[in-house]
Amino acid sequence: DTVGKTITCKAAVAWGPKQELKIEEIEVAPPKAHEVRIKIEFTAVCHTDDYTLSGQDPEGVFPSILGHEGAGVVESVGEGVTNVKPGDHVMPLYIPQCGECKFCKSPKTNLCSKIRESQGKGLMPDGTSRFTCKGQQVFHFMGCSTFSEYTVVADISVAKVNDKAPLDKVCLLGCGVSTGYGAALNTAKVEPGSTCAIWGLGAVGLAVAMGCKAAGASRIIGVDINSSKFDIARKFGCTEFVNPKEYEKPIQDVLIEITDGGLDYTFECIGNVQTMRAALEACHKGWGVSTVIGVAGSGQEISTRPFQLVTGRVWKGTAFGGWKSRDSVPKLVDQYLENKLILDDFITHTSTLNDVNNALHLMHTGESIRSVLKV
Ligand code: APR
Ligand code: ZN
Ligand code: ZN
Numbered sequence: 001d002t003v004g005k006t007i008t009c010k011a012a013v014a015w016g017p018k019q020e021l022k023i024e025e026i027e028v029a030p031p032k033a034h035e036v037r038i039k040i041e042f043t044a045v046c047h048t049d050d051y052t053l054s055g056q057d058p059e060g061v062f063p064s065i066l067g068h069e070g071a072g073v074v075e076s077v078g079e080g081v082t083n084v085k086p087g088d089h090v091m092p093l094y095i096p097q098c099g100e101c102k103f104c105k106s107p108k109t110n111l112c113s114k115i116r117e118s119q120g121k122g123l124m125p126d127g128t129s130r131f132t133c134k135g136q137q138v139f140h141f142m143g144c145s146t147f148s149e150y151t152v153v154a155d156i157s158v159a160k161v162n163d164k165a166p167l168d169k170v171c172l173l174g175c176g177v178s179t180g181y182g183a184a185l186n187t188a189k190v191e192p193g194s195t196c197a198i199w200g201l202g203a204v205g206l207a208v209a210m211g212c213k214a215a216g217a218s219r220i221i222g223v224d225i226n227s228s229k230f231d232i233a234r235k236f237g238c239t240e241f242v243n244p245k246e247y248e249k250p251i252q253d254v255l256i257e258i259t260d261g262g263l264d265y266t267f268e269c270i271g272n273v274q275t276m277r278a279a280l281e282a283c284h285k286g287w288g289v290s291t292v293i294g295v296a297g298s299g300q301e302i303s304t305r306p307f308q309l310v311t312g313r314v315w316k317g318t319a320f321g322g323w324k325s326r327d328s329v330p331k332l333v334d335q336y337l338e339n340k341l342i343l344d345d346f347i348t349h350t351s352t353l354n355d356v357n358n359a360l361h362l363m364h365t366g367e368s369i370r371s372v373l374k375v
Contacts, residue, residue, distance in 0.1 A: 003076045003086075004030050007037075011148035012356045013133055015063045017055025020357045021147065026065075026138060028150040029130040031078035036158050037130075038090060040375045042168040043146040044069035045359040046175050047271070048295065052141065053360070058298050061122040064139035065131060068094045069174035070146025070375070071167035074158075081155045083326075088160045089167065091174050091333075094119075094142040095319065096156040097326040110324045115154055119143040125154055144174070147356060149375055159329040162337060168350070168372055169343045170333045175320070176203040176370065177346060178332055179293060180269060182321015184211025188265045188291045192216030195259055198238070199279050200269035201229035203346050203370050204293055206236040208267045210342060213237030219259070223251065223275075226366060235345055252282040259284070266290040273300045280304050286312040293318055346370045 007028045012021040031037045046069050052060040074088045084090055098104050098114035115125045122139030123129055130152040131138035131145070145151045161170060180203070184190045196212040198205045201224040212220045213236070222230060222238040230241045242258075244251040256262045262284035268276045271294030280290040281304060290313065296302075302315075309315065323329065335341045349362055349371040359371035 006030065007150050009149035010353070011065050011131070012067075012353055013063050013138060014053055014066050017053065017060065017062065021053070021066070023354055024133050026131055026133040026148065028148070028152060031076060031130070031152050032124070032126060033079040034081060034155045035078040035124065035152050036081060036084055036090070036155050037075045037077070037150060037152045038072045038092065038158070039075045039150055040070050040072040040146050040148060042071055042171045042372055043067045043353070043375055044171050044174070044370050044372050045356065045363055047363065048142070048175070050360055050363060051295070056298055059120050061139045063133065063136065064122055064141050065145040065148050065151070066141045067146030067148070068092070068142040068144040069171050069176065070144060071161070071171040071174070075150065077155070083155055084158055084160050089163050089165065090158050090160050091170065091329055092144040092146060092151065092153045093157045093159055093325040093329065094144050094175065095325050096143065096154060097324050098156045104324070110320060110322050112156070112325075114156060115143065124152065146375070147353060156326070159326050161330050161333040165333045165337060168374070169347070170336060171372060172203070172343050172346055172370060173329055173332050173336070177207040177343065178323055178329065179318070179321045180204040180207025181211040181332075181341065182323045183267060183291050183293050183318045184208050184215060186322030187316055187318035188267070188289055190215035190217055190265050193218045194264035195219040195221075196265045196267070197221040197223055197255055197263045197279070197282060198267045198269060199223045199275045200294060201233045201238070202269065205267070205269035206233060206346065206369070208269060208293070209233060209236040209238050212265070217265075221255065221263070232345065232369070236342065250278065252278045255282040261285060262288050264288060268292050268294050270294045271296050273302045276302050277304050280313055280315050281308055283313040288312070289314045289316060291316045291318055347372050
């Protein structure tokens, strides 16, 4: 029985920027009040893990335990926890839902601010860490830290999901897939019969395509400089493709031509400020809406001529697809179980946590869409 005791287990520790993660024995303290200790079963690898490891993330702190697309089983809970119990199948959520803050009370946003400050510092809400390694404090990451056999998260950062859901698949709903799918459905609110274009056909872009298809879009154009992504993108709903490398003129001009004046909805799923501009300018005059999903490097800025907005194009952005996390993730899991959304086809590689550096490498080189690791 481990309840109330420190657990010694394996984790991938990020000791410093640009260093390979190291599999270490760590200690995980028991959950305090309103905290939950989770046995992580599976985790995927996402660009934000890589971004923070690169040292460019201004909030990045080391040593830390990265990972935020995970799923597992509750081992024990701290005092006052009522939303989950030991044995529950759960997913940690990097955007919590407290239900009480100004943001949670607004139907217009999902950006719960309750623990934003401590989470940004790599700490639990009380300002301390539950992880130690070799006598040294190790920081949390995005309120999740899924690259560990055990983790501790705030109770407002946990969603209980259907026991029947395969955790090696639904872990993808912890970030990229939910983000893209929700961007189409919640943020852009794509309408039946509309035309859409998606920049970047990684996991996020493919999930956007799935959302546009679910919304009944008539044309879904995939835009990627890597044409090898086009085959799989058809499975997710893309109806046609454009590779900007095959054209001399700006890609927005090409798209405006083939869509009789521009698109109803565009999505940027790369994190490049040039393609963000192209996506906005490819929108139809009068009503086109462009949604920024990709995360640009820190310090980057976007630009366009204000005339683009004056003439009715709208620039939007979204985090975690606008989903109110605790309300929505269990429903998305159920949608997967009802075959209403695809997860399996995102997974191009599977391995174990020991292989996490290779999984990061495969993501970096664009070889993988998603790697899922058994923890
Ligand atoms: N024009 C068109 N496509 C591009 C360009 C470009 N200039 N640069 C890159 N791409 C394509 C790549 O070929 C790749 O297919 O964008 C795709 C990005 O996919 P992934 O690297 O797999 O990224 P993904 O996991 O989908 O995340 C997309 O969202 O999470 C944020 O900022 C994060 O950059 C990440 C983005
Ligand atoms: Zn809140
Ligand atoms: Zn992510």
